[in-house]
Amino acid sequence: MAESFFYDVFLSHSTQDTAAAREIAQKLRADGLRVALATELANHEQTEDALERSRVLVLCMSAHTFGREWPRLEAGTFRFRDPPNAERRFIPLRLDDALVEGSLAQFLSVDWREPAREAEYEKLLEACKPPRTEPTPEQQEARARLAHKVLSLGHMAPVQSVAYSPDGKFALSGSDDNTVRLWDLDDARCLRVLEGHAARVLSVAWSLAGNLAFSAALNGVMRVWDIG
Incomplete structure (x- = not known):
């Protein structure tokens, strides 16, 4: 929970x-x-x-x-x-x-x-502060892969938040450019640009099942995205 x-x-x-x-x-x-x-x-x-x-x-x-x-x-x-x-x-x-x-x-x-x-x-x-939890083996593997890559997040403004998917294969990034981006960590490429916020995106997160993404903006609006 x-x-x-x-x-x-x-x-x-x-x-x-x-x-x-x-x-x-x-x-x-x-x-x-x-x-x-x-x-x-x-x-x-x-x-x-x-x-x-x-x-x-x-x-x-x-x-x-x-x-x-x-x-x-x-x-x-x-x-x-x-x-x-x-x-x-x-x-x-x-x-x-x-x-x-x-x-x-x-x-x-x-x-x-x-x-x-x-x-x-x-x-x-x-x-x-949230309780400290150990990363899953999948997340540890994803971080190890990223340690050997330079990933340009492609945003037009500073990135405020990054979150790994539960299986460690994807990542979300939220930015001051009011967008959320979905990333394939293996290929280091952007799969989708999620647009709809009217203010800076301060935080991103995944559902436990990994099929939904959540984003919260400075204006208090939270959006739920169907990642599939």
């Missing part, structure tokens, strides 16, 4: 804390994490899909959190606070001195207030 999480972390926040949440998202992305930011998602359906595909939920808490928006924000936390669901994690993050709602007091929180912020960020980053 862990491999099916498209996002490492979902950042949930009050609409009045958007600036602070965006700053946190930018820092986590700069350190290589795949982040879904609530304010970048266009509607409820996209939000629910991103929550379902996220391993960690970070709830940015402030005086604004526990007002009118609290029922909506709380509803998004339940699947991450379920003790039997060990693959998910819930992390409250304190933006100010507001009292924490009673049911959340049991959770160890990240202190985003000064002067603790810098040290606390390192804890947040480690908590949000």
Whole structure:
């Protein structure tokens, strides 16, 4: 199940804390994490899909959190606070001195207030990183083949993400040119250019079966591609 999480972390926040949440998202992305930011998602359906595909939920808490928006924000936390669901994690993050709602007091929180912020960020980053897994023999073989090749990815802008297929024969690349490319690693050639995003592609991933590709863009849109 862990491999099916498209996002490492979902950042949930009050609409009045958007600036602070965006700053946190930018820092986590700069350190290589795949982040879904609530304010970048266009509607409820996209939000629910991103929550379902996220391993960690970070709830940015402030005086604004526990007002009118609290029922909506709380509803998004339940699947991450379920003790039997060990693959998910819930992390409250304190933006100010507001009292924490009673049911959340049991959770160890990240202190985003000064002067603790810098040290606390390192804890947040480690908590949000995906578990380390050993590559499969097929993926190890693919990486060994690539070590002896120089592969030009052909994009017109910087490449943000590369992902190997489960069998190690193909790769996906996502770029700032708003496209995703499918590669044959044996022949070092591009098989398809997947177009449709209207913003930079930040992350790409494969389904476990290897027949679907997923891509997420800066504008919060995630696309599913049938690779066949």
